[in-house]
Amino acid sequence: MTDPVFGPAPEQAADPELVQLLTPEGERVHHPAFDLDFSADQLRGFYRDMVLVRRLDIEATALQRHGELGLWAQLLGQEAAQIGAGRALRPQDFVFPTYREHGVAWCRGVDPVQLLGLFRGVDQGSWDPNEHNFALYTIVIGAQTLHATGYAMGVQRDGAVGTGDPDRDTAVVAHFGDGASSQGDVNEAFVFAASYNAPVVFFCQNNQWAISEPFERQSRIPLYRRAHGFGFPGVRVDGNDVLATYAVMQAALQRAREGQGPTFVEAYTYRMGAHTTTDDPTRYRLSNDVERWKLKDPIARVEAYLRRNGLADDAFVAEVAQEADVLGERMRRECHALPDPAPRDIFSRVHVEQTPELAAQQAAYDAWVASFEEVG
DSSP states (O other), X not given: OEETTTEEOGGGOOOOOOBOSBOTTSOBOOOTTTOOOOOHHHHHHHHHHHHHHHHHHHHHHHHHHTTSOSOOOOOXXXXXXXXXXXXXXXXXXXXXXXXXXXHHHHHTTOOHHHHHHHHHTSOSOOXXXXXXXXXXXXXXXXXXXXXXXXXXXXXHHTTOSSSSOTTTOOOEEEEEETXXXXXXHHHHHHHHHHHHTOOEEEEEEEOSEETTEEGGGTOSSOGGGHHHHHXXXXXXXXXXXXXXXXXXXXXXXXXXXXXXXXXXXXXXXXXXXXSSTTOOGGGTSOHHHHHHHHTTOHHHHHHHHHHHTTSOOHHHHHHHHHHHHHHHHHHHHHHHHSOOOOGGGGGGXXXXXXXXXXXXXXXXXXXXXXXXXXXX
8 A cells, every 4th residue: 555645655655865955055955755835924933933943942051061050951053953843844744842842832832931931941941832732841752752742632532533524633743862762652652652543743953973872873764764664654765854744744734634543753853962960972973073064054045945936035145134132132031030939839840730749758858947947
């Protein structure tokens, strides 16, 4: 049996080429299965999104370096993968992120300052997942893939798949990185998703490094080909190409909404920054690799295409840069206005109703703090 978009069934599937619609030089190319026409407004919108999300990331990194955040997980270099995936969503689709999906959060209308509150330790995520259809960040590596699969099975039981109603049919997305693909939770999610034909898209940003381990030490085959062994399609897309990522995700999401089951999308990209701000990537990766990937910058290729085709000029680029400056200033100002974290509060924010065990832990913490006051 052959899928009209993703090709032959897993047992027949050949190794497809990397899906690309925009080269690193900004040249538009075509793909027989995933080609789309993009309006000038869409292209300019992709460029604006990526510039603003990069500024968000740079400002948050600087805030952490100045002691305003406890930690920050950088997305530098992965803007196209996240914006392409995020903009392909429909309002009713639901997203389960890791802790790095700042670009997808942006697409779902989450205020960047709410992300800062989490990394400052003020809260454990202050946005309403039901308002944005975007779950809270998941720190446990790979756990969100099971959450997404379970949610997708619930969508099936709610009758929100395969109805033909574009405003009702729902897809679910699980974001994770190449390192998480080695986790048992992720592979269990694949089993459940395939067994129940769940409407879930597994979106893996393969940024080549799982903290200090290179991809070639994690898998002997390309990640997207793992999906074939579980019985559903996989596709590899140029994760630095926002057009291709959008096109592939649009197809995968629609496939899920129609009731055709899960898809694995491997966005082949590179983490230009550190794994988090506590990491030093110079310990394990070569500067030559970083320089080579800089030539594939996701923002530069879109700008080149826009300028070459008369769709953007200096005034437009300057306008977006000014908007980024305003965003950066607001992030700094509002981050400084956030309250200092109160360690005691964490005990009351784990469950809706505090358990006896947590109450006992809170009492022990209070006694420990009081012992210092007695000594003083």
